[in-house]
Amino acid sequence: MIRVQEASFDAGHEQQQLLAGRSDIGAVVSFTGLVRDFNERPDITALTLEHYPGMTEAALGEIVTEAEARWSLQGVRVIHRVGRLVPGDPIVLVVVASAHRRAAFEACDFIMDHLKTRAPFWKKEHSITGDYWVAERESDHRDASRWESENDEIP
């Protein structure tokens, strides 16, 4: 299940819903991304997340489908927030359930790496010294590309 929303979310509640009535799941991994008060500049007071409605949901769906093809998964939930957020706010949630832990850990990591490089979201950070759009990071592309090789070791 994929959701793009302005409202906040409760990671515990989302995980419970994913697991409700299931006894075939042996492992669940949940990742929550939070808004930091420092990034390219210190003293960030807020950020605004813009997205491309339609394409966002399609891109996230494609990433989840790829993860499901690669690992045997019992359930996936991705929530990404848009709009104005302040430091400490949860911004993204990925919950992955599978029979065994390795698949859940790896699939969650895979989904986040690809979300950061392929899903059409843009962050504008508001800091004490002004507003600016966040630039892409080379390290995010390196993180995503490590899934392409046979060698999945983190460098």
Next chain:
Amino acid sequence: MSLTHLNQRGEAHMVDVADKPESRREATASGYIRMKPETLELLSEGGLPKGDVLATARIAGIQAAKRTHELIPLCHALLLSKVTVDFHLDKVNSCVDVVATCRLNGRTGVEMEALTAVSVACLTLYDMCKAVDKDMEIGAIHLDAKRGGKSGDYQRQGAPAAAPIVTGEGASGQVSVGSRCGIDSHCVRVKFLAELREQLGVADLTLPLDSLPSTDVGGLKSALVKRDPRFARLTEGRVLCAVNQVMALDPTPITNDDEVAFFPPVTGG
């Protein structure tokens, strides 16, 4: 319609608001100060002799909003519940955009406070930067929106486009050079997202399909650049493109009624 600050004899007077009910009032105003690109660069790097320019201008704007009644003769003294002053450094137009919002629960509107905050923030920016640039120009100070009160909500018509740029729609304040697409003619719909939209000053436009030298993304870029040289930005640096919401490259074909979006590299998560 009449001027509320004039009485029946045409004399200026302060409006008695004692009997007006209290309600939530909010107003947003904006303006800009244009400067040399070198000045803007110094400002963004914190290299100006008077120190942290934007932090100082923000405090100045907030203070000014609180003291509006001392400056504007017939304004009431208000207990503002919120004042924000935000800055956006616009490198394309070489200016700082200033936006102020004021709010309170009370009996009078707060648009004068928001306008005063923008004005004084701009003046402070001038003061902080004048050592290196005396040609700076303050402009377009206006009310964007107000909410609450008897006169109802107000929303300024036409987006606060910093500078005119081509659009296919010809909204007020914008230059229309693109022929609008009729129902019968074949069209391509173009969107610009995030930072690219702000840099180009346009969110979407439509182009007749037959104005493209070749019916693909590359052809669309050439047609746009021919209409306005600013669109050369689309061929500089990393600009991504999607056709019908699927990632595309220059050779990707475009057909009638396709939606083509240009955007910067993504930064979610």
